[in-house]
Amino acid sequence: MKIIDFKKQKFLKECRLYLKNGEVSVSLSMAINNSTPGHIEFLKSDMADDEKKIIDIVVKKIRGTFKKNITSQRQKINILAISALENLSTLDKSFVIPKVIERYRDTINPVKALYYDLQEIMFLYDGKTKKDHHKFLIENFSDITDFNNIILAIDKDIQDLYTCKEQLKAIATSSSVSNSSEYAVRVFDTHNQLIQWKKLFERFPDWVKENEDNKRISLYETLKKFFSNE
Numbered sequence: 001m002k003i004i005d006f007k008k009q010k011f012l013k014e015c016r017l018y019l020k021n022g023e024v025s026v027s028l029s030m031a032i033n034n035s036t037p038g039h040i041e042f043l044k045s046d047m048a049d050d051e052k053k054i055i056d057i058v059v060k061k062i063r064g065t066f067k068k069n070i071t072s073q074r075q076k077i078n079i080l081a082i083s084a085l086e087n088l089s090t091l092d093k094s095f096v097i098p099k100v101i102e103r104y105r106d107t108i109n110p111v112k113a114l115y116y117d118l119q120e121i122m123f124l125y126d127g128k129t130k131k132d133h134h135k136f137l138i139e140n141f142s143d144i145t146d147f148n149n150i151i152l153a154i155d156k157d158i159q160d161l162y163t164c165k166e167q168l169k170a171i172a173t174s175s176s177v178s179n180s181s182e183y184a185v186r187v188f189d190t191h192n193q194l195i196q197w198k199k200l201f202e203r204f205p206d207w208v209k210e211n212e213d214n215k216r217i218s219l220y221e222t223l224k225k226f227f228s229n230e
Contacts, residue, residue, distance in 0.1 A: 005046075007043075008043050008045075008046075008047070010027075011028070011031060011043050011055075012047065012051055012054070012055065014027065014028040014031075015028065015054050015055050015058040016054060018058055018061075018062070019054065019057070019058060024062060024065075028058075028062070029062060029066070031043075032058070032059050032062045032063060032066075033062070033063065033066050040055070040059055043055065044056075069175065070175065070177050073171055073172075073175040073177045074177055074181065076171060077168055077171055077172070077177070077179055077181060077183075077184055078181055078183050078184070080164060080167055080168060080171075081164065081168065081181070081183035081184045081186065081187045082183050084160060084161055084164040084187055085183065085186055085187060085190065087160075088109065088157045088160075088161075088190075089152075089153035089154075089156045089157050089160075090109055090110070090111040090112070090150070090153045090154060090157050090194070091109055091110070092110075092153065093110075094149070095110040095111050095114070095149075095150060095153070096110045097110065097113075097114060099133060099136060100113050100114050100117050100137075101113050103117070104116070111150055111153065111154065111197060112193070112197065114137075114150075115196075115197045115200060115201070117133070117137055118137060118141065118200060118201070118204050119200060120134075121134050121137060121138065122200070122203075122204065122207055138208055141201075141204060141205070141208075142205055142208045142209075143205050144202065144205045146205070147201045147202070147204075147205075150201060151198055151201060151202070154194050154197055154198045154201075155198070157190075157194050158191065158194045158195060158198070161187055161190060161191040161194065162191060164187050165187060165188060165191060168184050168187065
């Protein structure tokens with residue numbers, strides 16, 4: 001007596017229904033997209049040739065549709081990420097400082113360039129400014145009000161990139177795709193960087209006051225205060 005495999009029969013039944021009405025059940029979609037070629041062959045074992053043909057047709061159609069959907073969602077992720085990265089408020093030309101930007105590649109975010117320069121002063125300072133460039137920056141950014149417009153732009157970018165991150169996560173979750181594309185990773189990285197930029201800009205005026213008249217604080221103290229939010 002032949003033993004009926006109800007799982008195989010259920011799979012075959014759902015394949016026939018799909019060919020009849022074009023609707024893919026959740027169980028059929030999962031069974032096909034999560035199965036190895038070997039498992040599909042197992043499901044077809046002991047079936048008649050016409051039944052195997054039905055399964056082959058359905059597997060090809062559903063996997064093809066799934067692949068198209070994945071490609072579409074990946075494109076959506078990249079478009080969303082690129083849009084967010086290209087519309088950062090901190091990219092505004094008003095933040096370009098020629099003496100700063102000339103030290104970097106032309107395409108660098110001007111606020112990022114300023115961050116690098118101020119970080120260099122804070123972390124490499126040895127009791128006196130070594131360069132006229134350092135003096136220029138200290139003279140122009142010794143008060144928190146000097147950073148008002150920059151911090152406003154950073155806050156907007158932080159919020160916009162946070163929103164973008166949540167949208168990317170939602171797309172990835174709903175469509176079972178990875179949001180680890182180059183542009184998506186840049187969104188996550190830039191969001192984290194912006195938080196550090198803001199932190200340093202808020203800290204820099206206090207650091208300047210602490211080092212006035214050559215009353216130098218150690219690099220250890222500088223780093224401690226920077227990373228501990230003191």
